[in-house]
Amino acid sequence: MKINWSGRAHNYQKSDIDFLVKIIKTADPLTQGEYLKKFESDFAKFLGKKNVFAVSSAAAALEIISLLLQLQKNDEVIIPAHTYCASAIPFARNNAKIIWSDIDLKTRTVDIDDIIKKINKKTKAIVIVHLYGYAVDFSKIVKICKKRNIKIIEDCAQSLGAEVNGKKVGSIGDFSCFSFHAQKNITTLGEGGMVYVKSSVLAKKVKGLRHNGHSSYSKNRKNYWLPAMGNLDLDLKNKWPYKFTLSEIQCGAGIVMLKKLKSLNNLRIKRAKKFISKLSNFPEIIFNPSFKKNRHVYHLLSALYKPKKGINRNHLFEILNTKFNITCATQYFPLYRYPLFKKMGLGKSYQCKNTDYFFDNMISFPFHVWMSEKEFNYLLKSTIKSLNILRSKI
Numbered sequence: 001m002k003i004n005w006s007g008r009a010h011n012y013q014k015s016d017i018d019f020l021v022k023i024i025k026t027a028d029p030l031t032q033g034e035y036l037k038k039f040e041s042d043f044a045k046f047l048g049k050k051n052v053f054a055v056s057s058a059a060a061a062l063e064i065i066s067l068l069l070q071l072q073k074n075d076e077v078i079i080p081a082h083t084y085c086a087s088a089i090p091f092a093r094n095n096a097k098i099i100w101s102d103i104d105l106k107t108r109t110v111d112i113d114d115i116i117k118k119i120n121k122k123t124k125a126i127v128i129v130h131l132y133g134y135a136v137d138f139s140k141i142v143k144i145c146k147k148r149n150i151k152i153i154e155d156c157a158q159s160l161g162a163e164v165n166g167k168k169v170g171s172i173g174d175f176s177c178f179s180f181h182a183q184k185n186i187t188t189l190g191e192g193g194m195v196y197v198k199s200s201v202l203a204k205k206v207k208g209l210r211h212n213g214h215s216s217y218s219k220n221r222k223n224y225w226l227p228a229m230g231n232l233d234l235d236l237k238n239k240w241p242y243k244f245t246l247s248e249i250q251c252g253a254g255i256v257m258l259k260k261l262k263s264l265n266n267l268r269i270k271r272a273k274k275f276i277s278k279l280s281n282f283p284e285i286i287f288n289p290s291f292k293k294n295r296h297v298y299h300l301l302s303a304l305y306k307p308k309k310g311i312n313r314n315h316l317f318e319i320l321n322t323k324f325n326i327t328c329a330t331q332y333f334p335l336y337r338y339p340l341f342k343k344m345g346l347g348k349s350y351q352c353k354n355t356d357y358f359f360d361n362m363i364s365f366p367f368h369v370w371m372s373e374k375e376f377n378y379l380l381k382s383t384i385k386s387l388n389i390l391r392s393k394i
């Protein structure tokens with residue numbers, strides 16, 4: 001048997017494909033039509049919030065958010081260094097001075113106390129990344145941020161459906177983004193995203209920002225073709241709009257997959273719990289602690305492997321790969337260690353102790369939801385065998 005790192009989150013069923021074929025055959029327009037409206041209204045119901053807008057990716061959503069923040073030079077934005085690069089790039093591009101925050105070694109998500117230490121007069125925004133599918137409890141900083149007018153952005157790219165204190169991630173902060181990229185808990189045919197904007201005033205600017213500034217003329221125009229078929233306008237000082245739209249077929253995929261999110265997440269949770277409990281006799285490998293319902297929707301199944309007597313996670317990678325044909329992954333390379341961030345002046349090395357330690361000692365198991373039960377059990381048994389082999393070497 002062989003288990004690779006899959007580039008797709010899930011499979012579509014016949015009824016999903018039939019629905020998409022209907023859109024391919026009949027939708028007119030093929031973009032910005034009824035399926036976009038339906039996907040947005042379904043998502044708004046799911047999140048329990050108005051002001052949600054479908055966009056081409058979570059990176060696009062973050063780009064829009066960073067424009068709406070109207071950052072000035074030297075404004076600081078606090079972002080965990082342990083995340084995917086898109087959590088940071090849009091803010092850096094739009095004036096922000098990035099301040100890297102560390103993670104909590106237990107949760108492997110941003111350390112709220114470290115954020116608090118880094119807040120100062122220049123702080124304008126904080127990015128909370130609900131990484132791996134795990135919902136970060138950031139209630140401790142909500143009051144502080146309100147008082148200082150610091151905006152909270154929730155990056156929920158990996159955590160669709162996760163909840164904290166009874167609330168869905170992405171419904172608590174001032175802004176949030178979601179991803180429907182190929183590997184996420186649901187995907188809109190490979191790419192896609194959603195942006196939520198709490199302020200109704202700022203929300204009015206999103207449609208223009210995502211679509212080249214397209215906006216409507218007043219309804220009482222005498223001739224629909226004058227002064228032009230459509231207007232271009234944007235009420236955001238010195239900012240140019242983008243083209244970040246999602247096609248009708250992608251929105252159709254969003255509609256069908258959103259309905260399945262709960263059952264897909266439940267399967268992830270069930271398998272993750274089984275995997276973790278079966279490995280509970282191996283204290284050298286540490287997963288997130290167990291959580292109440294939906295706190296963790298296990299976008300990824302990652303663990304810390306504690307090195308001992310020269311045996312480390314690289315040995316675990318090697319055995320799984322060479323003996324059992326299983327490809328795992330390392331995630332996430334501390335952003336300040338990448339040449340890109342170093343060249344852009346954001347590469348102050350080794351300033352986040354836990355970020356470095358976790359990356360250097362972690363392993364992420366393949367965890368695509370379409371993996372068969374047989375493959376999943378093979379993954380589990382092979383991991384147990386590999387851990388036993390490593391024990392015999394110590």
Ligand SMILES: Cc1ncc(COP(=O)(O)O)c(C=O)c1O
Pocket residue numbers: 056057058059060083084086087129131155157158178179180181192193
């Ligand atoms: C934490 C996080 N934020 C943002 C993104 C960007 O998502 P997208 O690929 O939809 O732009 C990703 C994608 O992997 C992510 O993992």
